[in-house]
Amino acid sequence: MIKITNLEKYYETEEVQTIALNKLSFEVKEGEFAAIMGPSGCGKSTLLNILGLLDDPDGGSYLFNGIEVAGYNESKRAQLRKHNIGFVFQSFNLIDELTVFENVELPLIYTGVKPAERKERVHEVLEKMQIMHRRKHFPQQLSGGQQQRVAVARAVVNKPKLILADEPTGNLDSTNGNEVMDLLTELNEAGTTIIMVTHSEHDAKFSHRIIRMLDGQKVTENILV
């Protein structure tokens, strides 16, 4: 599903050039659950941004479902992104002005789904995430665990092929964290490809494969299953 070859990304300030990704190559197959680990500043988040089509690489190749997407412009990336990729962030990134229902509904609006179908699909996913009873609440009225469940619901409502999770349990206590990990596992078992960036060895164990990075390069790869 995803194949990157010699991927490069630099950050330049006035004085120094920092290499964030240094000729990085790996592949993630459809239905796989991969975890990316490594110390702060090793390039994990940069990688996730490029994989999520939020950012453009400076060099190398990125095949998404067999299509070369490196060099796509912003609007093409956005088009591909909204139909295929769901995001889960460490800090949830729910929109404060919208209710739980409306937050989850938003991706469907952007992909042009009709209102009746939207309602049905949002309800369906909220039921699945066991957050239906909170659908009229605003994010700030929910606990961290509940907020992340809403964020996961929002990420999956469009039935994306790929979910990118950036430290999904980083702001949660262990009970809530485990619940979120169970949710992701369930999604993966249902066929969704998941790539997760994490610091937590505990969370990484939920995945099939751990890719360890240092200074923008892959150092090891452990296959768990």
Add this chain to the structure above:
Amino acid sequence: MLKNHFKISIRNLWKNKTLSLLNLIGLSIGISSVLTLLFSVYAYYTADEYIPEKDKIVYLKTILKDGNNYREVPYPLLDQLVENSTEVVAGTHMHGWGNIWLEFEGRDFQKETSYANPEFFEVFELPLKYGDAKTALKEKYSVVLTNKVSQQIFGDINPVGKTLIGADTLNLKVTGVIEPISPYSSFRLGVLLPNTILEDNPIFKAQTNWSNSFSPIFLKLRANADITKLENQVDQLLKANYDDIATIADIKVMSFEAMRTNAIPVVDIIITSSIAAAFFILFIILVNLLNLNTSTMFSRTKTIAVRKVLGSTKRSLIIQYCIENGILVFTSILLSGFLFLSINLPRLNDTFGPEFGQISFDFLEDYPVVIGIILIGILSTLLVSVFPSLRFVKIPVTMGIKGKLQHIKHNFIWRNSFIILQFSIAILCISIAIILNTQIGYMKNADLGFQRENILVGHIDLDYKNIDVAQSKFNALLNTLESSPYVKSVSTSQSIPSDYYFNYSTYSDPVQNTDVRMRRSYADDSYLKTLEVPIIKGRHFDRNLDKADDHPAIINEAALKAFGWESIEGKRMKFKGNEESGYPIVGVVKDFHYQDLQNAVEPLVHIFRDRKRLEAHRFLTVRVQEGHEAAIENILTSTFNSIDSRKTYVQSRLADKVSGQYLLIEGILQTVSITAILAIFISSLGLFGLISFSAKRKVKEIGVRKVLGSSVSNIVILLSKDYIILVGIATLIAFPIAWYTMNLWLDSFAYSITIKWWMFGLAAFIALAITSLTLGLRAIRSAMANPVDSLKAE
């Protein structure tokens, strides 16, 4: 999607309640004043729109060699032009000859009366509500009324065919009623009578020759008429016939539209300043919204990024933002409409109504104003939404999602320039208001050369029904007043200060052969004494020495200088070209300001007239002992109310009449002051919003500084100093502009103040005090916050 946009917009506005409220208040008040100014300009410019083919209508303007100009031409010129000029399709005289008294079923009415030819309705094709324009002025004893006058006399019925008694003797048949006319129209019409009605009047008849210019004419020209040709024809006709041709420098064919600004020159200033004020206020409110929007954008970068991650396009984000601002702007427009109708318009009518007429707003008729304000709303919304959002939707998602904004250039040049410009305008208005106010105060309180206090003025020119009865009651009143211990002096006169006729004649000194153009007025022996105008040569009038038939005269210093006389002994003056022996000069009074201080004291002569001739005077002036005004006023009012007259007796005080001369300028002052208050108020609202945002953004910085030992005052200075500096720069920009423009304006006054540094000092103080207060209040709140909370906030 749209529903979603609206929902989010309303929630966003609600979330930032304080800011939304600030914006709503600023916008509503601002837009209501813009609406008021634009509506009055619109009403003024469209006032003559109802006259068909008005671009073909012209009048003649005669410019004299001495610089004066007038619209009147010799009476026979019209017929000659209509007959001989191929450029002219139709023409009419239109002049006054005293306002006629009309009687209907025992009630008397006197309205603005004009006399015109039957062709009047060919030149001005005014729509008639009732009657036929073609024949309306054909019959000698016909009368056409405006709708307003018709309603006052007849109510809502069609009066065509009814008879009015004119001037006690004429049976006038109503032949037409003109559709309602805008109060701003160039026409001050009330009653229109055919010119032929005046032909029985020997005084009128005597003037209708080539020697007198008393009647303005209006011509309807053919399409694409040759104006130069027409001017040449006028020139030839005058050269061939007019006696006083040597005094004329030029005769111009003027468009009908030019008449208005020619009549009241100050209108141009008022209109230009209104447009400028509307523009300034609009600019200030838009800058506020623009700056505040840019600031709020900083707190929205994350939401924008999240939306983009979820698939939103840039366009959708901008639309969302437009809707949010649109809601704010259009709610304000609704509120401002309410303010305009309930407060601004009535106030406008109070201020300018007496001079220009009352105006009213009609949604259907004045639809261009409604469309205009909606367009302003749409453009403003786009302007304040698109620019800030364009900048922020460009931020890469990867940065926005983490709230990392350090790479956004904090480009404050535009923001700061706008703030400087806003405050320059505000301070300019404050300075102008201060200077205007000082000038008005100066004119009102200046030494006028006479004592204006404790003088009662009675308007005694009342069209008495029985002059003999009136005269005997008046004589009795004079006796009562003269014997009253509370009355210091009583007099009758044709004029009073503030109300002298434009009665100019050229007088000459037969010995030295010098000519002086001066004003003339008639007064009894105690008029100048009552005003306490000092005599500097000769003596006051004396009823025992002077006889009215001899026309003894008292001139003022300006006239003395103009004649070049050292002494008045044996001096006489007479009408230029008149063979009579002339007027003996018995005294010279010190120059006094008989008109307002915009004008220099011009040569003036008072000619003696017997006090007791009631119908020969317009005013009764009574100097009363202080504290007894009311008692004497009662005597005057009850006496005149007991005399049968057509006009109602009006009682006033001289001091009020003198101050009343400045009503129009005071109206302008009021407009400037309101603009100044709005400008500083709205600009400060903007600053308040901006400092709130920078305080929010700097919560952590403030916390860290406090932990490191910074005091509250240090933090207040940190937050507000940049803005105070901007306001300081604005004062430096505003002052020279204010100084220059106000000096130009003050030059138009014969007597004016000199602009002093304290006027600018006061303006700067007001501006800085208001901004410091606004900024200080917000800054102190932030500075007092507990650093533990501030640091946690990150």
